[in-house]
Amino acid sequence: MSQFQYHVYSLPRELLDTLIPRNVLNQVAPPTPPRPSSPPPSAPSAAGARACNVCLSASFADVNEQRTHYRSDWHRYNVKIRLGGGAPVSEAHFAQLVDGLEDSLSGSASSSGSETESDDVDALVSRTRKLARSPSPSENAPTGPQTPLAWFHSPPATQVGIYRALFSLQTPPTDYLEELKAMQSGGEYGRTWALFMTAGGHFAGAIVRVKRPDAEEEDEGVTRKGKPKRPKPEIEVLKHKTFHRYTTRRKQGGSQGLNDNAKSKAVSAGAMLRRYGEQALRDDIRNLLQDWAEEIDECERIWIRASVSNRRIFLDYDGAIIQKGDNRLRTFPFPTRRPTQAELTRCLNELTRVKISHLTEDALRAQDEAYLASLPKPKPKPAVPTPAEPEKSKEKPRQLSREEEVLREKWFRLLEMVHKSRLDALKAFWAREGADLGGIDTPVPEWADERGSTILQVAAHAGQPDVVQWLLEQAGADPTIDVPRAAGADEEDAAAESDASDAPRAPPSAGTRRTAYDLARTKVVRDVFRRAAAADPERWDWLGTEGGARVPSVLRPEMEEGREEKKKARRKGLKDRVREREAREKDAVKEKSPSPPPVVERVRAEPVNGPRKLGGSAGAAEGIAGLTPEMRAKVERERRARAAEARLKALSGAR
Numbered sequence: 001m002s003q004f005q006y007h008v009y010s011l012p013r014e015l016l017d018t019l020i021p022r023n024v025l026n027q028v029a030p031p032t033p034p035r036p037s038s039p040p041p042s043a044p045s046a047a048g049a050r051a052c053n054v055c056l057s058a059s060f061a062d063v064n065e066q067r068t069h070y071r072s073d074w075h076r077y078n079v080k081i082r083l084g085g086g087a088p089v090s091e092a093h094f095a096q097l098v099d100g101l102e103d104s105l106s107g108s109a110s111s112s113g114s115e116t117e118s119d120d121v122d123a124l125v126s127r128t129r130k131l132a133r134s135p136s137p138s139e140n141a142p143t144g145p146q147t148p149l150a151w152f153h154s155p156p157a158t159q160v161g162i163y164r165a166l167f168s169l170q171t172p173p174t175d176y177l178e179e180l181k182a183m184q185s186g187g188e189y190g191r192t193w194a195l196f197m198t199a200g201g202h203f204a205g206a207i208v209r210v211k212r213p214d215a216e217e218e219d220e221g222v223t224r225k226g227k228p229k230r231p232k233p234e235i236e237v238l239k240h241k242t243f244h245r246y247t248t249r250r251k252q253g254g255s256q257g258l259n260d261n262a263k264s265k266a267v268s269a270g271a272m273l274r275r276y277g278e279q280a281l282r283d284d285i286r287n288l289l290q291d292w293a294e295e296i297d298e299c300e301r302i303w304i305r306a307s308v309s310n311r312r313i314f315l316d317y318d319g320a321i322i323q324k325g326d327n328r329l330r331t332f333p334f335p336t337r338r339p340t341q342a343e344l345t346r347c348l349n350e351l352t353r354v355k356i357s358h359l360t361e362d363a364l365r366a367q368d369e370a371y372l373a374s375l376p377k378p379k380p381k382p383a384v385p386t387p388a389e390p391e392k393s394k395e396k397p398r399q400l401s402r403e404e405e406v407l408r409e410k411w412f413r414l415l416e417m418v419h420k421s422r423l424d425a426l427k428a429f430w431a432r433e434g435a436d437l438g439g440i441d442t443p444v445p446e447w448a449d450e451r452g453s454t455i456l457q458v459a460a461h462a463g464q465p466d467v468v469q470w471l472l473e474q475a476g477a478d479p480t481i482d483v484p485r486a487a488g489a490d491e492e493d494a495a496a497e498s499d500a501s502d503a504p505r506a507p508p509s510a511g512t513r514r515t516a517y518d519l520a521r522t523k524v525v526r527d528v529f530r531r532a533a534a535a536d537p538e539r540w541d542w543l544g545t546e547g548g549a550r551v552p553s554v555l556r557p558e559m560e561e562g563r564e565e566k567k568k569a570r571r572k573g574l575k576d577r578v579r580e581r582e583a584r585e586k587d588a589v590k591e592k593s594p595s596p597p598p599v600v601e602r603v604r605a606e607p608v609n610g611p612r613k614l615g616g617s618a619g620a621a622e623g624i625a626g627l628t629p630e631m632r633a634k635v636e637r638e639r640r641a642r643a644a645e646a647r648l649k650a651l652s653g654a655r
Contacts, residue, residue, distance in 0.1 A: 006354040007234045008162055009183050009191065009211040016184070019152040019160060021177050054078045054088055073121050080125045097124060148333035149355060150176050153364075161355030165330045166301070186211040192238065194296050195348065196285075196314065197305040197339035201247035201277060203285055204339040206240040207295045210352055235348060239295065241288055242341050245277035257309065282313050289314065289321045296321055302328045303347075305336050410437060411448055418455060421464040430475070440475045453484050454516070461519040465528050468520075472532040479529065479549040480540055483514040515550045530555035 006015075050066050052058040055078050060066040069075055078088035089097070149161040150173065162180065171179050183191075191211035197204045212234075247255050249270065256266075256274035265271075289296065296302065302322060304314055315324045322329070334350060337343050359367075400408070410433055417426040434440065443453045450458050456477040459467040471477035520526045533542035534554035541548035627635070 006160075006356065008166060008180075008352050008354055009186070010234055011180075011184060011354070015154060015158075015160070016181055018154040019177055019180075020154070021174065022151050022153040022159070054082060055091070058091075076121050077124060080121070081128065084125075086128070097128065152177065152180075155361075157358050157360045159357045159359060161357070163333055163351055165333050166351065169327050183211070186213045186216075188215070189213055189298065190216075192295065192299045193301045193303065193348075194292075194299040195303045195344050197336065197344065197347075198281075198285065198310050198313065199305070199307065199339055201245045201281060202242075202339040203244070203281065204240075204242045204341055204344050205285075205288060205292075206341070206344050206348075207238045207292060207299070208348060209236045209238055210234070210348075212236075235352065239292060240341060240344070242339070243281075243284060245281040245284070247274050247277040247281060249274070255309065285313050286317070293321050299328065301330055302326065303330050303332060303351075305332050305339070408445075408447070411445060414455070415444070415448060415450060415458065418459050418464060418467055419462050421466055423466050423470060426467065427470070440471065440477050441481060454478070454481055457481070457483055457516040457519050460516045460525055461521070463520070463522050463525055465522075465524045468525055468528045469532070472528065473535070477516075478540070479516050479532075479542070479551075480544075480547060481515065483516070483519060513546075513550075515548075517549055517551050527555055 006012075050060040050063070052060075052066070052069060052075065055069070055075055058069060058075075060069060074091055074094045077094060082088055148163055148165070150164045150167070152160045152162070154160060162176075164176075166183075167176055167179050190209050190213040192207060192209045195204075195206050195208065255278060256271055257278055304311065306314065314320070314322050332347055332351075334347075336347060414426070414429065414433075414437070416422075417429060430440075440456075441454055444450050444455065444458060450461075454477065456468065456471045456479060459471060472479065517526065517529045520529065529542075529549070529551050530553060533540075533549070533551050534556045537554065542551045542554070544550070
């Protein structure tokens with residue numbers, strides 16, 4: 001950044017002649033057409049004449065003709081376009097739009113308001129809006145981000161940045177350079193600005209001259225004595241004013257008016273003072289604007305920094321000096337601080353001083369390439385299917401019959417009882433519906449989406465030991481049936497298996513068959529299989545791996561008793577070790593604890609015939625040297641009490 005700061009309205013001619021408009025891509029952005037404003041309502045030309053405030057050049061002789069017009073498609077089209085922010089069209093233009101529509105409107109001049117006509121008008125409005133939104137080829141080209149600064153390039157390596165808010169709203173970006181050159185002329189009266197700030201009860205306002213008249217600049221030269229005249233400052237403050245009113249609570253923020261609108265109206269003394277402060281602030285600002293009315297009318301720009309609620313102080317009231325739609329109104333394009341005179345000066349310097357940078361064309365080109373690389377790539381347009389390719393129709397699910405629905409409902413009820421271990425309900429249900437479902441070893445239907453092909457396998461995988469025990473011992477379920485293979489099922493089951501089994505188990509491989517026991521993920525369920533194998537070893541091939549149930553070992557009652565004894569012995573050993581450790585810790589604490597302080601024996605005072613001094617003898621003072629302050633105070637109180645008793649006895653003996 002250059003140390004020298006140029007003034008926007010006093011740029012050197014040699015710099016202006018070399019400037020080139022530039023954006024991020026070193027291209028001039030296409031000008032955006034101004035939004036068409038709605039035409040003012042046409043007033044009746046003669047007494048008794050009638051006109052439409054929406055449609056252009058539409059006047060009527062009587063009320064009937066006016067009512068007919070209001071029911072026409074032309075009028076309804078203009079109303080909908082105007083509500084959407086567009087401009088109404090004439091009757092001739094509307095006729096051209098109707099001719100260009102494939103399905104032309106019928107009965108546009110008819111007085112009937114049928115639904116068909118309304119649909120036709122909606123179609124025409126939708127098509128018009130779609131054409132208005134369709135981007136032009138120039139809009140598809142990438143443009144730079146919209147920043148508050150407009151940049152100009154001066155070869156070989158100088159860039160000049162000026163705030164866009166300084167230019168007129170009607171000036172397209174392509175004409176910024178021409179307007180910048182026109183700014184260098186102050187005209188007959190010069191260029192003045194009005195700056196106003198208000199926030200938190202503070203107000204600061206000023207009328208400043210940012211460009212002197214051309215006549216004053218020509219007068220600059222030498223004085224009568226031949227000495228050069230002292231140059232006048234480029235910025236001159238003509239009027240300024242600051243004041244403050246109490247409108248916000250300390251460390252709370254927010255005005256009292258906003259708080260009253262959001263909550264119930266407060267009745268405290270502070271709230272009443274703040275309401276008075278807001279009213280006084282509003283009156284002071286409007287009175288100041290009234291005093292500066294002539295200067296404000298001559299200003300080229302009016303800068304206002306205020307919140308939405310405070311902005312109403314300057315606009316939207318009877319007799320307002322500044323109108324709401326004034327093209328001179330601007331907001332500060334950068335953050336501002338508390339409204340003060342110093343802050344106004346800082347903001348004025350920020351607006352009028354040119355931003356200078358020095359980047360070579362190679363550096364600018366590198367910036368452009370980096371920006372183009374950061375732009376998101378356009379999404380590919382979906383391919384339009386050719387008429388020859390018939391669209392694939394979605395397969396509709398097959399409608400189930402009544403019998404199939406009943407069967408599915410039974411299976412769902414059965415599997416729910418298995419998963420929730422409702423054994424009593426399961427026994428009753430199986431006694432009633434078991435034959436209809438096909439027996440205890442019937443495969444579970446695929447649409448049930450269960451892990452396992454039989455009820456026993458489902459119960460083992462769900463971890464329900466009571467259901468597994470009933471199926472093995474009473475229902476007669478076959479534990480040797482293979483589990484069907486499923487993609488990813490082996491890995492999932494292997495990860496979920498518990499390591500609590502007594503017998504070592506090898507991980508399942510691609511060629512290893514699996515049974516209901518392999519689906520059991522807890523030791524409790526596996527022990528049920530082992531107890532069943534010990535209780536009835538001849539019923540099934542429990543221990544076999546080829547065609548058997550793959551149970552690794554049986555579990556007899558004496559084995560369980562021995563396992564329980566081992567557990568008890570292990571628990572007892574743990575308790576003994578805990579007791580020993582606690583005893584060792586207690587002994588270590590006793591060894592490290594300091595010796596208790598010596599106990600001072602209380603010496604009973606011997607009765608004497610004569611009076612004694614308060615506080616006892618010197619030996620007694622030495623006896624309390626090692627005591628705490630509380631114990632010392634207690635001993636002193638006892639000594640004083642004994643001394644008082646001795647004096648009373650001596651007095652009574654003397655009498």
